[in-house]
Amino acid sequence: GAVVSQHPSWVICKSGTSVKxxxxxxxxxxxxxxxxxxFPKQSxxxxxxxNEGSKATYxxxxxKDKFLINHASLTLSTLTVTSAHPEDSSFYICSASxxxxxxxxxxxxxxxxxx
Amino acid sequence: xxxxxxxxxxxxxxxxxxxxxxCTYDTSESDYYLFWYKQPPSxxxxxxxxxxxxxxxxxxxxRFSVNFQKAAKSFSLKISDSQLGDAAMYFxxxxxxxxxxxxxxxxxxxxxxxxxxx
Numbered sequence: 001g002a003v004v005s006q007h008p009s010w011v012i013c014k015s016g017t018s019v020k021x022x023x024x025x026x027x028x029x030x031x032x033x034x035x036x037x038x039f040p041k042q043s044x045x046x047x048x049x050x051n052e053g054s055k056a057t058y059x060x061x062x063x064k065d066k067f068l069i070n071h072a073s074l075t076l077s078t079l080t081v082t083s084a085h086p087e088d089s090s091f092y093i094c095s096a097s098x099x100x101x102x103x104x105x106x107x108x109x110x111x112x113x114x115x
Numbered sequence: 116x117x118x119x120x121x122x123x124x125x126x127x128x129x130x131x132x133x134x135x136x137x138c139t140y141d142t143s144e145s146d147y148y149l150f151w152y153k154q155p156p157s158x159x160x161x162x163x164x165x166x167x168x169x170x171x172x173x174x175x176x177x178r179f180s181v182n183f184q185k186a187a188k189s190f191s192l193k194i195s196d197s198q199l200g201d202a203a204m205y206f207x208x209x210x211x212x213x214x215x216x217x218x219x220x221x222x223x224x225x226x227x228x229x230x231x232x233x
Contacts, residue, residue, distance in 0.1 A: 034220070038158075043206060043223045091158060095221075103150075104210075104221055106160035 003027055004096050006107035013084055014115055021079045021110045023094030029074035030096035034104060035067075038091045050077050084114040117142040119209050121224035128197045129232050135182075136192045136227050138207030146212040149183065149190045150221070155203040163205070166190065168212070194229075202231045 003026040013019050023033055032051050036044040048064075050056040050071035058064045066088075068080040077096075081088050091111050095104040118141045128134035140149070151163040166174045166183050173181050178198075182191045194201055207224040 043225045044160075044221075046220055049220065093158075093160065095160070103162060103165060105162070106152075108157070108159045 002098070002103075002105040004030075004094065004105050004107040006094055006110050008110060009108060010111050012113045012115065015085055016083055019081045019084055019112060021081075021092055021094075021112075023077045023079070023096070023107050025075045025096040025105075028096075028098055030077075030098065031074065032097040033071055033077040034095045034097070035069060035077075035079050036093045036095070038093060038109075040091075044093060047079075081112065084112070086114045088112065089114045117144070117147075117209050117211070117222050119207050119222050119224040121205075121207055121227050123227045124225070125228045125230070127230045127232060128194070128201075130197055130199060132197055133193060133195045134197055134229065136194075136205050136207075136229065138190045138192070138224055140188050140190065140207075140209050142188070142209065142211075144211055148210045148212060149181075150208040150210065151179070151181070151190075151192045152206045152208060152223075153201075153203045154206065154226075155200075160206075164192065197231050199231050199233060202229055204228050 005024045007022045035047045038044050047062045048056045048058045050069045052071050052074050056069035071077040093109040095106045097104050120139045147168045149166045153161045153163050164174050164176045164179050178195045180193045204226045206226045208221045210221050
C-alpha cells in the first residue's frame with residue numbers, strides 16, 4: 001500500500017515553455033502533498049506544501065508564480081513550471097501524506113531538462 | 116528551527132558485515148518523529164524505518180535497526196548482514212509531531228552515500 005506515482009518520469013522542453021508534472025496517490029487519499037527539488041548529489045529541498053482544496057504554502061525563496069501547484073483532489077497534485085529556463089532543470093519529487101499520519105510516501109521523481 | 120546533521124558523507128561496508136550510519140538533530144520540541152529514507156540510483160525515496168520520539172524502544176525492520184538516544188539527540192541506523200542492494204544514499208529526516216505552521220514538513224540531513232563491497 002501507500003503508492004505514489006509521478007508523470008512524466010522524464011521531460012525535455014524548450015526554454016520558455018511550461019511543463020506540468022502530476023503526482024498521484026494510487027491507493028490512499030492524501031490530504032497533504034509535498035513538492036521537493038533535488039540537485040545532483042544533494043539532499044531534498046522542500047519547495048511547497050499543498051493541502052487538498054486550498055492554496056499551496058511555498059517555502060521561502062520559491063517563486064509561487066513560477067511553480068504553480070494545484071491540489072484539486074485527494075489523489076492528485078500538479079506542479080507546473082511556467083516559462084521554464086535552463087536553471088529550472090532538476091529532479092522534482094513529490095510525496096503524499098495520509099492526513100495527520102506522520103509518514104510521507106514518495107513518488108519516483110521527474111527529471112526535467114530545459115534546453 | 117530544527118536541523119538534522121549527517122556527519123558521514125560516504126561510508127563503505129563489506130557484504131554481509133554490519134555498518135552504522137550516524138545522524139544527530141537539534142530541536143526544542145519534545146514530541147516528534149525521526150525517519151531514515153534510502154535513495155538508490157533510481158532516485159526513488161524509500162522509507163527504511165521510523166521512530167516516534169515518545170517511544171523508548173528502538174525501532175527495527177528486519178536487518179535495519181536504530182539506536183535512538185533522545186537526550187543526546189542522536190538517531191543512528193544500523194544495517195546488519197549488508198547486501199549489495201543496500202548500496203544507496205541514506206537520508207535521516209525529522210518531522211514535528213505538532214503540525215502548526217510546518218504542516219508536517221520533513222527536514223532532511225545531507226545524506227550518507229553507502230557503498231557495499233562484494
